[in-house]
Amino acid sequence: MVVVLLVLAGWTVLAAAPAQAHPLGNFTVSHYNGLTITRAGVEVRTVIDSAEIPTRQQLPDIDTDSDGDMSPRELRAAARRECPAVATALQASVDGARLAWTTGDATLEVVPGQANLPTLRLTCDVASQVELDAAATLSFTDAYRTDRIGWHEVTATGVGMRLVESSVPSESISRELRSYPQDLLSSPLDVRSADVVAEPGSGASGAGTTPADPSAGMSPADRGDPISRLLAAGDERLGQIVGDREPTPLVGALAVLLAALLGAGHAVLPGHGKTVMAAYLAGRRGRPRDALLVGATVTLTHTSGVLLLGLALTLSSSLVGERVLRAVGIVSGLLIAAIGVALLRDALRERVRIRTPAPAPALAAVRAPGGTAVTVPPGGAVPGAGDGQGLVHGHGHGHGHGHGHGHGHGHGHGGGPVFGRRGLVGIGVVGGLVPSPSALVVLLGSIALGRTVFGVLLVLAYGVGMAATLTAVGLLLVRARGRLDRLVAVGRAGSSTTAVLGWLPVATAGLVLLVGIGLVGRGALFG
Numbered sequence: 001m002v003v004v005l006l007v008l009a010g011w012t013v014l015a016a017a018p019a020q021a022h023p024l025g026n027f028t029v030s031h032y033n034g035l036t037i038t039r040a041g042v043e044v045r046t047v048i049d050s051a052e053i054p055t056r057q058q059l060p061d062i063d064t065d066s067d068g069d070m071s072p073r074e075l076r077a078a079a080r081r082e083c084p085a086v087a088t089a090l091q092a093s094v095d096g097a098r099l100a101w102t103t104g105d106a107t108l109e110v111v112p113g114q115a116n117l118p119t120l121r122l123t124c125d126v127a128s129q130v131e132l133d134a135a136a137t138l139s140f141t142d143a144y145r146t147d148r149i150g151w152h153e154v155t156a157t158g159v160g161m162r163l164v165e166s167s168v169p170s171e172s173i174s175r176e177l178r179s180y181p182q183d184l185l186s187s188p189l190d191v192r193s194a195d196v197v198a199e200p201g202s203g204a205s206g207a208g209t210t211p212a213d214p215s216a217g218m219s220p221a222d223r224g225d226p227i228s229r230l231l232a233a234g235d236e237r238l239g240q241i242v243g244d245r246e247p248t249p250l251v252g253a254l255a256v257l258l259a260a261l262l263g264a265g266h267a268v269l270p271g272h273g274k275t276v277m278a279a280y281l282a283g284r285r286g287r288p289r290d291a292l293l294v295g296a297t298v299t300l301t302h303t304s305g306v307l308l309l310g311l312a313l314t315l316s317s318s319l320v321g322e323r324v325l326r327a328v329g330i331v332s333g334l335l336i337a338a339i340g341v342a343l344l345r346d347a348l349r350e351r352v353r354i355r356t357p358a359p360a361p362a363l364a365a366v367r368a369p370g371g372t373a374v375t376v377p378p379g380g381a382v383p384g385a386g387d388g389q390g391l392v393h394g395h396g397h398g399h400g401h402g403h404g405h406g407h408g409h410g411h412g413h414g415g416g417p418v419f420g421r422r423g424l425v426g427i428g429v430v431g432g433l434v435p436s437p438s439a440l441v442v443l444l445g446s447i448a449l450g451r452t453v454f455g456v457l458l459v460l461a462y463g464v465g466m467a468a469t470l471t472a473v474g475l476l477l478v479r480a481r482g483r484l485d486r487l488v489a490v491g492r493a494g495s496s497t498t499a500v501l502g503w504l505p506v507a508t509a510g511l512v513l514l515v516g517i518g519l520v521g522r523g524a525l526f527g
Contacts (some may be wrong), residue, residue, distance in 0.1 A: 021183060022223025022408060024188060026052045026114065026441045027322040032177045034173040035140060035156040036200045037163070041129040042099060042138060042194045048124075049139045049177040053437075054148065054442055057313055062108075068448075070110055071116070079108035083124035089144035090126065094136050099128035114236060116243025117443025135199035136223070142192045148321050159477070162201035168194040177301050190454040231265045235438040238262060242372035242445045242458070254455065259442070266436060288475055290424055295471030297428020299463040304363040305435040306459045325434065330520055332433045337516025339427065343509035351506060431470055436462060 024030060025335065030049040062070050062078045070078075083106040092099040104125035113119040140154065152194065154168045164168070168191060174180050180188075183403025241255045242249060305328070312319055441461045 028150035030150035031155045037161045039158045043127045046124045047177050048122040050120040052113040055120045065186040076110040079106040086124045087126045092140045114239035114471040115276025117445050138196040140194045152190050152192045153189050154194045156196050161198040165197040217356045234262050242352045256461045259461035260465035263462035266471040267466040291471050291475045293424045293465035294428040297425050298432035301429045302463040303434030309435050333516045335430045339511030347505035347509045369415035
């Protein structure tokens with residue numbers, strides 16, 4: 001992992017081109033509404049900033065001549081079509097009387113994004129005439145495209161009107177969605193309404209509030225740990241390579257390597273089923289081939305998921321990508337919880353079996369060397385079987401071994417029931433079920449430039465890198481668990497170590513269950 005991060009860091013630092021990925025994520029649609037209250041009425045400037053994926057979905061509606069490009073004429077026409085819809089979604093009233101908007105200037109700009117994918121900036125000016133010759137209360141709500149996640153900001157100022165009270169500030173901290181504050185990106189503003197009391201007058205209001213800093217009291221991880229920032233820079237670097245219209249074969253090969261390294265790096269972060277696989281392999285005595293099977297399934301599932309979602313987003317302009325990811329995340333959490341329940345059930349049954357005293361063994365009549373009839377318990381050693389030839393198997397979970405002087409001992413296998421091949425495949429599916437947004441952007445960028453095969457290869461490399469990390473973690477856990485088991489078998493492990501190993505399947509199963517419940521709750525409440 002250290003080597004992976006060093007290589008990734010080196011190539012990221014050497015990148016000459018500046019990062020161009022959308023700062024809030026590739027799925028976002030951000031809103032800004034600037035209210036200006038005058039004695040003649042209310043004016044609103046609305047800005048809609050669409051990131052790479054929603055812009056890609058709007059392309060068929062804008063590109064009316066189907067040449068794969070958005071010309072200035074097409075952009076102007078699209079802006080004139082969309083701004084009336086924006087005005088309809090802006091709900092405002094003065095002293096309870098609903099305002100009716102008229103649209104003014106409408107512009108739609110293209111801003112280059114990650115992987116040479118465009119982003120869109122729509123600006124609409126709307127106004128409503130109403131005489132404000134006395135104190136009045138304005139209520140405003142933005143209901144445009146509420147199904148999309150993103151930054152939502154509202155400001156209010158007065159011209160010839162003094163704002164006595166205002167629930168929003170007078171200045172935009174994002175410069176009307178041109179420059180998002182870095183310390184607020186992890187918890188973007190979500191202000192969609194405003195209440196303002198204004199009266200004729202002039203002078204500074206002093207009534208507007210300054211947006212609270214959502215980063216206050218946050219942990220360093222919430223602000224973005226160094227590994228996350230490094231991986232984000234790597235994603236942007238890969239997007240720059242994909243967006244290069246004339247990449248050399250060497251750069252293409254390096255891009256495949258970088259995609260694999262990014263997949264490996266992202267697998268280190270929370271998610272991707274690592275907890276499930278680790279718990280299964282460590283707590284249930286998995287084998288190396290189990291880890292390999294899980295890793296291969298992760299690769300296949302993740303690659304298929306990215307390809308299918310990319311195809312769906314390309315064909316449908318109404319599909320909300322983040323909702324799909326949220327639903328898939330909830331399904332993944334449910335599957336993890338189900339695996340945890342199954343593991344916990346088996347682990348508890350095994351603990352009960354181990355703690356239940358075994359019945360007294362029945363004596364079995366056997367014939368020792370020399371023809372002498374003796375009785376021994378099942379699994380006991382036959383006297384005189386110096387080479388272990390008198391091995392007798394019982395019917396329990398133990399087995400006995402004959403030794404040179406007729407001494408024997410038994411031991412149990414333990415470990416309880418384990419998942420079969422279907423269970424391992426299921427764990428791999430859970431690990432790769434949620435498609436990576438960065439891999440999705442790379443795929444869409446490649447398709448947009450007519451290099452679909454290259455995009456599919458990069459997505460496959462991404463999945464291989466992810467699976468390599470998960471498989472390596474699994475193999476290390478298998479090796480560590482096997483070593484501890486050997487120490488217990490030869491009596492070199494302490495009583496505490498033995499006790500921990502005995503309860504390890506229960507603890508890991510409980511952890512898997514909690515992770516699944518947590519993922520479902522996060523997707524349902526905060527997705």
